[in-house]
Amino acid sequence: MTVEPYVVSNGAVVVLLAGAVFLGRAVRRNRLWREAAASLWRRRRLALCVIAVYATIALLDSIAWKGGVPAEAVGVLPGAPHSVIDRLFLDSAEASYSAPFADVEFYGGKPLRHPGGHPLGTDIIGRDVLHLALKGARVALLIGGVTSLIAIPLALLFGVGAGYFGGRFDDFVFFLISTLASMPGLLLLIALVMAMGRGTLSVCVALGVTSWVGFCRLSRAETLKLRELDYVQSARVLGVSEPGIIVRHILPNLVHLIVITFVLMFSGLVLSEAVLAWLGIGVDGSWGQMIDGARNELSREPIVWWNIAAAGAALFTLILSVNAVGDAVRDVLDPRTRGEGA
Amino acid sequence: MSALLELEGVRTAFPGDRRRGGPARVHVVDGVSFRLERGRVLALVGESGSGKSMTALSILRLVPKPGRVVEGAIRLDGRELLALPVGEMRRLRGRRIGMIFQEPMTALNPVVRVGDQVVEAIRLHERVSAADARARTRALFAEVGIPDPDARLDAYPHQLSGGLKQRVMIAMALSTRPEILIADEPTTALDVTIQAQILGLLRQLQRDRGTAILLITHDLGIVNALADRIAVLYAGRVVEEASREALFARPLHPYTRGLLAAIPALATPGTRLHEIRGTVPSPDRWPSGCRFEPRCGERFEPCKAIDPAETRPAEGRRVYCHAVARDLALAEGAAAPRSSAGDALAEEVAR
Numbered sequence: 001m002t003v004e005p006y007v008v009s010n011g012a013v014v015v016l017l018a019g020a021v022f023l024g025r026a027v028r029r030n031r032l033w034r035e036a037a038a039s040l041w042r043r044r045r046l047a048l049c050v051i052a053v054y055a056t057i058a059l060l061d062s063i064a065w066k067g068g069v070p071a072e073a074v075g076v077l078p079g080a081p082h083s084v085i086d087r088l089f090l091d092s093a094e095a096s097y098s099a100p101f102a103d104v105e106f107y108g109g110k111p112l113r114h115p116g117g118h119p120l121g122t123d124i125i126g127r128d129v130l131h132l133a134l135k136g137a138r139v140a141l142l143i144g145g146v147t148s149l150i151a152i153p154l155a156l157l158f159g160v161g162a163g164y165f166g167g168r169f170d171d172f173v174f175f176l177i178s179t180l181a182s183m184p185g186l187l188l189l190i191a192l193v194m195a196m197g198r199g200t201l202s203v204c205v206a207l208g209v210t211s212w213v214g215f216c217r218l219s220r221a222e223t224l225k226l227r228e229l230d231y232v233q234s235a236r237v238l239g240v241s242e243p244g245i246i247v248r249h250i251l252p253n254l255v256h257l258i259v260i261t262f263v264l265m266f267s268g269l270v271l272s273e274a275v276l277a278w279l280g281i282g283v284d285g286s287w288g289q290m291i292d293g294a295r296n297e298l299s300r301e302p303i304v305w306w307n308i309a310a311a312g313a314a315l316f317t318l319i320l321s322v323n324a325v326g327d328a329v330r331d332v333l334d335p336r337t338r339g340e341g342a
Numbered sequence: 343m344s345a346l347l348e349l350e351g352v353r354t355a356f357p358g359d360r361r362r363g364g365p366a367r368v369h370v371v372d373g374v375s376f377r378l379e380r381g382r383v384l385a386l387v388g389e390s391g392s393g394k395s396m397t398a399l400s401i402l403r404l405v406p407k408p409g410r411v412v413e414g415a416i417r418l419d420g421r422e423l424l425a426l427p428v429g430e431m432r433r434l435r436g437r438r439i440g441m442i443f444q445e446p447m448t449a450l451n452p453v454v455r456v457g458d459q460v461v462e463a464i465r466l467h468e469r470v471s472a473a474d475a476r477a478r479t480r481a482l483f484a485e486v487g488i489p490d491p492d493a494r495l496d497a498y499p500h501q502l503s504g505g506l507k508q509r510v511m512i513a514m515a516l517s518t519r520p521e522i523l524i525a526d527e528p529t530t531a532l533d534v535t536i537q538a539q540i541l542g543l544l545r546q547l548q549r550d551r552g553t554a555i556l557l558i559t560h561d562l563g564i565v566n567a568l569a570d571r572i573a574v575l576y577a578g579r580v581v582e583e584a585s586r587e588a589l590f591a592r593p594l595h596p597y598t599r600g601l602l603a604a605i606p607a608l609a610t611p612g613t614r615l616h617e618i619r620g621t622v623p624s625p626d627r628w629p630s631g632c633r634f635e636p637r638c639g640e641r642f643e644p645c646k647a648i649d650p651a652e653t654r655p656a657e658g659r660r661v662y663c664h665a666v667a668r669d670l671a672l673a674e675g676a677a678a679p680r681s682s683a684g685d686a687l688a689e690e691v692a693r
Contacts, residue, residue, distance in 0.1 A: 031498075032453070032498070166407075229448050230443045230444075230445050230448040230449035231448060231449050231450055231451045231452075233404070233443070233449075234441070234443060234449050234450075234511070234514075235451075236402075236404055236435070237402060237404065237435055237436060237439075237440070237441040238435065238436035238440075238463045238466060238514070238515075238518070239432045239433055239434070239435035239436035239437060239466060239467065240462075240466060241432060244466075248451070248454070248462070249451050252451070252453045252454065253451070253452065253453055255453070
């Protein structure tokens with residue numbers, strides 16, 4: 001039995017919302033995290049709001065169901081699932097390019113079906129650009145999130161293992177890191193995507209495999225430091241087992257690094273996907289692909305600018321917000337910028 | 343009565359740096375023997391680098407890699423610890439031997455509430471419910487003199503002062519009711535007033551619970567306040583062992599006498615403080631013969647070449663020194679030796 005992608009997507013929304021509630025409660029219970037969250041909110045209110053809007057759009061675009069679509073709607077497959085965002089743009093298709101708020105087609109001047117109804121215009125096959133730009137949010141967050149979910153556990157597994165146990169395993173991990181680091185990242189990415197075939201998941205896996213190295217080094221170094229601290233020694237004296245020490249004493253003290261890395265990694269990953277899309281191996285529906293599709297239009301006369309502008313602005317705003325929040329997260333959580341203690 | 347903990351000729355070694363001409367093995371603990379009786383306090387005294395902490399880690403079999411105990415026997419209640427399987431040794435740690443550390447600042451996990459850390463220690467070794475463990479933790483906190491224990495249970499380490507942290511550490515070490523508590527410089531990082539409180543607490547706990555304490559320190563003031571017996575360590579070896587009273591009254595080994603003379607509180611103002619010249623040699627360059635010989639004011643011919651053998655000047659007392667042995671022999675011959683060690687010995691023997 002195969003589960004249809006939209007069912008998985010709906011399930012993921014439920015899991016994410018439950019996770020967010022759980023995380024929120026956990027943060028609220030713990031004074032350190034509660035203060036960090038409050039401090040973050042004070043510093044980056046606007047950026048956090050922007051990210052919240054993106055996340056909401058992405059979630060709305062992830063909730064989809066079949067049916068309820070008028071059969072006569074233009075450019076709509078009646079049997080396919082449609083997300084909440086899709087349903088806002090039903091029957092919005094035109095025949096060709098139109099400028100933002102235009103009444104007529106950009107080339108030829110034929111009247112539109114919805115005069116003035118496309119705030120960001122339409123693309124070459126008449127799809128509403130606002131609709132596409134909104135749908136890109138889901139793809140971007142999916143790439144950043146899933147890839148981090150692959151890269152960070154991988155980095156922790158190898159980094160903490162190498163740092164804690166040392167010896168042969170450490171040598172092996174360092175060999176792996178050095179090997180990966182000695183390959184040109186972009187070429188490796190392209191090769192991996194080619195090998196696994198195109199698709200959201202394979203792009204995420206490829207990005208994950210090429211981006212865990214940095215955090216692996218960091219977590220290894222931090223584990224080396226933590227391993228020698230008195231409270232780890234004290235746990236050993238109390239008879240705690242090695243896995244117990246890692247779970248109870250090493251990992252909780254790496255959490256701030258995990259959070260910082262996740263946020264800083266996120267924007268880099270979304271941008272990497274844009275590069276891949278520009279090379280023609282990105283994820284369908286991403287902003288990168290929109291930019292790639294629009295680059296030929298830049299040479300037309302008059303220029304079709306709204307397409308690339310919408311995708312670029314959406315990408316830029318998200319990256320800027322995430323980076324701003326990332327910096328603030330580091331300021332709030334990183335002991336080096338906060339002074340010793342805690 | 344057999345000793346609770348007995349070390350016999352324990353040698354702990356690290357691989358040496360052969361490229362720089364060192365020996366194949368560096369013995370940081372080199373033939374340490376002592377006995378710790380049930381409910382008593384034995385102090386291991388020595389300078390930095392004399393092997394005190396390594397001796398403690400050897401007992402727990404937690405010598406950092408690649409070091410290991412290469413020789414000797416460590417017996418707890420007659421059971422050889424060095425032969426125990428790893429899992430059994432782990433269950434024994436904490437359960438029968440607890441340890442408190444020098445630095446209370448770093449010895450508690452900064453991201454876990456202190457109460458939970460003690461609860462975990464209890465539940466690691468005993469099948470008790472979380473609520474029971476918490477109640478016991480609360481009682482322990484009260485016992486070690488933490489004011490307002492209910493509120494402190496939910497505190498994070500950074501919210502506590504150094505003295506409170508050390509009390510939490512002691513509570514954690516005692517939580518599993520160990521028979522032996524190893525205290526590695528338990529008060530070094532604390533203020534003098536807090537030091538006195540912690541020492542008082544350790545003494546009280548030792549009396550109330552009958553816990554034997556292996557006290558590791560370089561501070562003779564602490565030794566005087568707490569110890570029943572004292573073993574002086576120098577360069578990985580015990581050079582003298584005696585009861586506290588005997589050692590403070592009549593130190594025999596030149597090194598012990600140097601240590602006692604160096605206590606500033608005993609010096610008169612305006613005079614130079616006494617010092618033992620030089621430093622403890624590095625473990626990869628232990629001198630041959632008596633290891634204290636290069637720094638000793640009473641060295642004579644055999645010191646440089648021959649390891650001093652055990653001399654028992656009195657019941658329950660041993661010392662490793664050629665000069666002491668010679669003076670003892672002279673004293674027994676009823677001659678009148680004129681060295682300070684000889685004086686002390688003559689009195690000792692006369693008693």
